[in-house]
Amino acid sequence: MTIPIAWTAAREAVFTAAQSRIPKASESVPLAEADGRTLAEPLVTLTDLPAFPTSSVDGWAARGPAPWRIAGRVLAGDTAAPLTEDGTCVEIATGGMVPAGTTVVVRIEDSSTTDGLVSGEPRKLPDWRRQGEEAAAGEELLAAGTPVTPGVIGLAASCGYDTLACRALPKAAVLVFGDELLTAGPPGQGRVRDALGPSVPSWLRRAGASVAAARGPVADTLDAHVAALQEAVDSGAQLICTTGGTMHGPVDHLHPALAELGARYVVNTVAVRPGFPMLVAQLPGGQFVAGLPGNPQSTFVALVSLVLPLLAGLAGRQRPELSTVTLGADVPGRGDFTHLALVTLVGGRAHPVGHVGSAMLRGLAGSVGFAVIPPGGEGHAGDVAQLVPLS
Ligand SMILES: Nc1nc2c(c(=O)[nH]1)N[C@H]1C(S)=C(S)[C@@H](COP(=O)(O)OP(=O)(O)OC[C@H]3O[C@@H](n4cnc5c(N)ncnc54)[C@H](O)[C@@H]3O)O[C@H]1N2
Numbered sequence: 001m002t003i004p005i006a007w008t009a010a011r012e013a014v015f016t017a018a019q020s021r022i023p024k025a026s027e028s029v030p031l032a033e034a035d036g037r038t039l040a041e042p043l044v045t046l047t048d049l050p051a052f053p054t055s056s057v058d059g060w061a062a063r064g065p066a067p068w069r070i071a072g073r074v075l076a077g078d079t080a081a082p083l084t085e086d087g088t089c090v091e092i093a094t095g096g097m098v099p100a101g102t103t104v105v106v107r108i109e110d111s112s113t114t115d116g117l118v119s120g121e122p123r124k125l126p127d128w129r130r131q132g133e134e135a136a137a138g139e140e141l142l143a144a145g146t147p148v149t150p151g152v153i154g155l156a157a158s159c160g161y162d163t164l165a166c167r168a169l170p171k172a173a174v175l176v177f178g179d180e181l182l183t184a185g186p187p188g189q190g191r192v193r194d195a196l197g198p199s200v201p202s203w204l205r206r207a208g209a210s211v212a213a214a215r216g217p218v219a220d221t222l223d224a225h226v227a228a229l230q231e232a233v234d235s236g237a238q239l240i241c242t243t244g245g246t247m248h249g250p251v252d253h254l255h256p257a258l259a260e261l262g263a264r265y266v267v268n269t270v271a272v273r274p275g276f277p278m279l280v281a282q283l284p285g286g287q288f289v290a291g292l293p294g295n296p297q298s299t300f301v302a303l304v305s306l307v308l309p310l311l312a313g314l315a316g317r318q319r320p321e322l323s324t325v326t327l328g329a330d331v332p333g334r335g336d337f338t339h340l341a342l343v344t345l346v347g348g349r350a351h352p353v354g355h356v357g358s359a360m361l362r363g364l365a366g367s368v369g370f371a372v373i374p375p376g377g378e379g380h381a382g383d384v385a386q387l388v389p390l391s
């Protein structure tokens with residue numbers, strides 16, 4: 001019998017294996033389309049930030065001691081002429097370029113104007129931003145491998161980029177196994193609806209993969225399994241997710257198909273409940289096969305447990321960090337296995353949900369993620385637990 005590997009060790013093994021397959025080529029992606037991608041190169045600012053001294057208030061940019069004669073006006077977007085004489089100032093708008101020669105910026109509400117002469121007191125902290133105070137031209141702001149978020153896109157635009165060099169999206173394929181599956185209409189008479197063909201590609205897209213519609217149900221024969229896996233390889237997929245057939249029943253053909261294709265296991269069964277028969281194998285061409293168990297909740301456990309670190313590794317990102325939550329109620333352990341317990345947040349605390357059988361999706365559909373109860377332990381209300389988000 002195969003001995004299950006510990007959940008944390010399985011995640012690490014998969015992440016490390018995927019890191020050796022980071023694509024070399026990068027793609028130039030317009031900023032507005034780059035959300036969810038991964039930086040292929042460090043983000044280096046093209047200019048000082050800010051690129052010129054900038055007023056942070058509406059008021060006066062003045063030179064020397066008050067009172068100041070008004071010599072002009074600088075609105076945001078203008079180029080400011082220098083203040084060449086003490087006792088002069090310009091009216092300035094928030095975002096306006098502070099003229100060379102300025103010694104103080106005074107807020108409009110801290111000033112008074114009489115006979116064209118302005119007086120006022122600057123605040124203790126300067127009300128203008130020095131050129132380059134956020135970053136100097138050429139400075140690295142973000143490392144290669146950083147996930148591109150709306151914040152990263154905004155920063156890239158601020159420092160002069162129109163496009164970003166991004167890693168190619170990992171290409172994935174999904175194969176659904178199981179002759180009992182119906183792809184339309186209500187289940188009954190021994191047939192169940194395929195819950196995974198429509199949902200696994202959606203999950204993969206959110207996790208940063210490019211993926212076509214699932215293929216299946218693939219016929220429950222060894223030849224059909226081998227042919228479907230080979231076809232996915234030929235389509236250029238770097239990651240093939242299969243659902244079902246991970247056990248050793250009469251029509252479970254995944255393991256024999258992997259053997260026939262010369263695959264090597266990275267992880268073969270994991271000490272986690274639910275979902276322990278999950279696996280990741282690597283084909284001779286380097287492609288990964290993630291064998292997701294057929295019970296639908298277990299499929300999602302395998303996605304968040306193994307496919308998430310695998311995709312992070314393939315994109316050259318950091319290993320996924322888990323956040324923590326405070327438990328709002330007791331959660332049982334699962335002996336020597338890690339327990340991934342579906343939870344929802346109530347008043348900021350994680351509460352276990354009902355309907356969490358591994359064949360069910362009712363509990364999962366209303367949950368934020370899985371609280372992690374480590375092997376040999378149990379969770380108590382008030383304990384802090386790691387949280388694996390569902391998306
Ligand atoms: N003798 C044993 N049998 C089983 C054990 C065990 O320890 N000893 N473990 C059970 C566990 S745990 C799991 S999980 C499943 C894993 O089985 P497979 O990955 O081989 O999956 P299947 O047998 O193909 O299907 C299991 C179950 O899930 C339903 N299913 C499959 N695909 C879908 C789909 N796309 N949409 C909806 N439902 C699906 C399928 O009809 C079965 O009911 O093995 C247990 N058996």
Ligand code: MOO
Nearest residue numbers: 274275276298358
């Ligand atoms: O672990 Mo199975 O994956 O319990 O349904």
